[in-house]
Amino acid sequence: MKTRAVVCSGLNEPWKTEEVDIDPPGNREVRVKMVYSGMCHSDEHLRTGDISASPEVLELIGVPSMFPVVGGHEGSGVVTEVGTNVTQVALGDHVAVSFIPSCGTCHWCASGRQNLCDLGMATLAGPMISDGTYRYHLGGENLNRMAQLGTFAEEIVCHENSLVRIDPQANMKAAALISCGISTGFGSAVDRAKVKAGETVVVVGCGGVGSGAIQGARIAGARTIIAVDPVPFKLEKAKEIGATHTAPSLLDAQFMLPELTQGRNADVVILTPGVLKGDLIAAACALGSKDARIVVTAIAPFDQMDVQLNLFNLAMYNQALLGTVFGSASPRVQVPNLLNLYDAGQLKIDEIITQEYTLDQVQQGYDDQAAGTIIRGVVKFDS
Ligand SMILES: NC(=O)c1ccc[n+]([C@@H]2O[C@H](COP(=O)([O-])OP(=O)(O)OC[C@H]3O[C@@H](n4cnc5c(N)ncnc54)[C@H](O)[C@@H]3O)[C@@H](O)[C@H]2O)c1
Ligand SMILES: [Zn+2]
Ligand SMILES: [Zn+2]
Known part of the structure; x- marks a missing residue:
C-alpha cells in the first residue's frame, strides 16, 4: 500500500x-x-x-x-x-x-x-x-x-x-x-538518579526530555529543582511544571546552589540539552554535592571521545556519573505508569x-x- x-x-x-x-x-x-x-x-x-x-x-x-x-x-x-x-x-x-x-x-x-x-x-x-x-x-x-x-x-x-x-x-x-521524551526524562530522575524526598535536583536543558526530568524530580519529592536553559520561554514553562528555581546557564546555577543547599550543592544533576558536549560533564559535576549522581541523558555525536572531567574530584567527592537509555526503565512498565500519573493530574503533558x-x-x-x-x-x- x-x-x-x-x-x-x-x-x-x-x-x-x-x-x-x-x-x-x-x-x-x-x-x-x-x-x-x-x-x-x-x-x-x-x-x-x-x-x-x-x-x-x-x-x-x-x-x-x-x-x-x-x-x-x-x-x-x-x-x-x-x-x-x-x-x-x-x-x-x-x-x-x-x-x-x-x-x-x-x-x-x-x-x-x-x-x-x-x-x-x-x-x-x-x-x-x-x-x-x-x-x-x-x-x-x-x-x-x-x-x-x-x-x-x-x-x-x-x-x-x-x-x-x-x-x-x-x-x-x-x-x-x-x-519517548517524557519517559526518558522522568526515568532519568526517578529510575536512574533515584531522587529522594527533600533532595536538590538540577535539570540542564528544558525541552521535552528535560520537562520529563523536572516532573520526575517533583513527583519523587525533590525540595529544590533548578531548571537551566538559555531560553527564557523554556524557563517559564519549567516553572509551570515544577521547577522551583531557574538559571540561564550552569554557571548561574553554580552561584545559586550554596545558598539553596546550606553549602552542599545538588544531590542530582540531569543533563538533557539538545546536543551533549564534552565540556558539560565537568560543569555538571561542579554543581554536584559529595555523593552526587550526575545523569547523562542527552545524546552526543557518536564519535565524541573527549570529555572534561576532574578525576580527582570525581573520586574524592564520591560522585557517580551515570548514562541512561529510555530513563533506565522498561517501556512496558513505564508507559502505562506515566499514563496513570497523567490521568491523575500529576504529570503535566498538555502544558x-x-x-x-x-x-x-x-x-x-x-x-x-x-x-x-x-x-x-x-x-x-x-x-
Ligand atoms: N538517552 C535517551 O534514551 C534519550 C531519549 C530521548 C532523547 N534523548 C536526547 O535527549 C536530549 C534532549 O532531547 P529533547 O527532545 O528534549 O531536545 P530539545 O531540543 O527539545 O530540548 C533541548 C533543550 O536544551 C536547551 N539547551 C541547549 N544547550 C543548552 C545548554 N548548554 N545548557 C542548558 N540548556 C541547553 C535548549 O534550549 C532546549 O530547550 C537530546 O540529545 C535527545 O537526543 C536521549
Ligand atoms: Zn526520542
Ligand atoms: Zn530483550
Whole structure:
C-alpha cells in the first residue's frame, strides 16, 4: 500500500513528505495507523549525523547507508492489521511505540531491564528485526526507519516487540510524548538518579526530555529543582511544571546552589540539552554535592571521545556519573505508569505540547525547536 511519510534523503537534507510504498506486515509484524507523533530531538541527531551507526555495524547488518530514512520514533496509534504469529497486540488495540524493542526473553529483558533489550542493537537500522528484509520503498529504493519505527508516517509497519499496548481510554496525545521524551526524562530522575524526598535536583536543558526530568524530580519529592536553559520561554514553562528555581546557564546555577543547599550543592544533576558536549560533564559535576549522581541523558555525536572531567574530584567527592537509555526503565512498565500519573493530574503533558503540526510541517517543527519557540511539537494525523 501507499502511505505518506516524512523522509530525510541524506546527511543534513531537510525532512520532506513523500508517498512511499509499504509492504504488508510479515511474521510477528503489525500495521499501525498513527494518531500522534512527537518531535524528539533524536531525529535531528539522525539528520545531522550525530547518531549514525558505525560503518562496522552497518556492514554487519547488511545496510549500505542510514539514508534515505523515515523519521520519527515517538508516537501513538491504532493497530489496523496484524501479520502471522502476532500475540502481543490485536486489531483495534491502542498502542504507544517504543524506540527500543522488548523481546521479553534476552538476558536484559528477563532481568527486568527491557530498555537494554538486545534487539536495541538494530534500532538505527532499516531492515525489519523479524527477518532482515525491508518493508518500506521509495522509487524502487529501500527505506530505513528511525528506531525500527518511522512514526512520521500515516501508517507504519513494525515488529510487535516495538509496541506497548495501552488502555483504549488513554489520551493518545499524552501517550505519544510518554513513548519517548517524557519517559526518558522522568526515568532519568526517578529510575536512574533515584531522587529522594527533600533532595536538590538540577535539570540542564528544558525541552521535552528535560520537562520529563523536572516532573520526575517533583513527583519523587525533590525540595529544590533548578531548571537551566538559555531560553527564557523554556524557563517559564519549567516553572509551570515544577521547577522551583531557574538559571540561564550552569554557571548561574553554580552561584545559586550554596545558598539553596546550606553549602552542599545538588544531590542530582540531569543533563538533557539538545546536543551533549564534552565540556558539560565537568560543569555538571561542579554543581554536584559529595555523593552526587550526575545523569547523562542527552545524546552526543557518536564519535565524541573527549570529555572534561576532574578525576580527582570525581573520586574524592564520591560522585557517580551515570548514562541512561529510555530513563533506565522498561517501556512496558513505564508507559502505562506515566499514563496513570497523567490521568491523575500529576504529570503535566498538555502544558508542554506547545504546537501541533501537520505531517508536511515536520521540518518547520524542527526549525521551531532549534529556534527555541516550542517546548515539544507533535504531528497530529487526520483521523
Ligand atoms: N538517552 C535517551 O534514551 C534519550 C531519549 C530521548 C532523547 N534523548 C536526547 O535527549 C536530549 C534532549 O532531547 P529533547 O527532545 O528534549 O531536545 P530539545 O531540543 O527539545 O530540548 C533541548 C533543550 O536544551 C536547551 N539547551 C541547549 N544547550 C543548552 C545548554 N548548554 N545548557 C542548558 N540548556 C541547553 C535548549 O534550549 C532546549 O530547550 C537530546 O540529545 C535527545 O537526543 C536521549
Ligand atoms: Zn526520542
Ligand atoms: Zn530483550
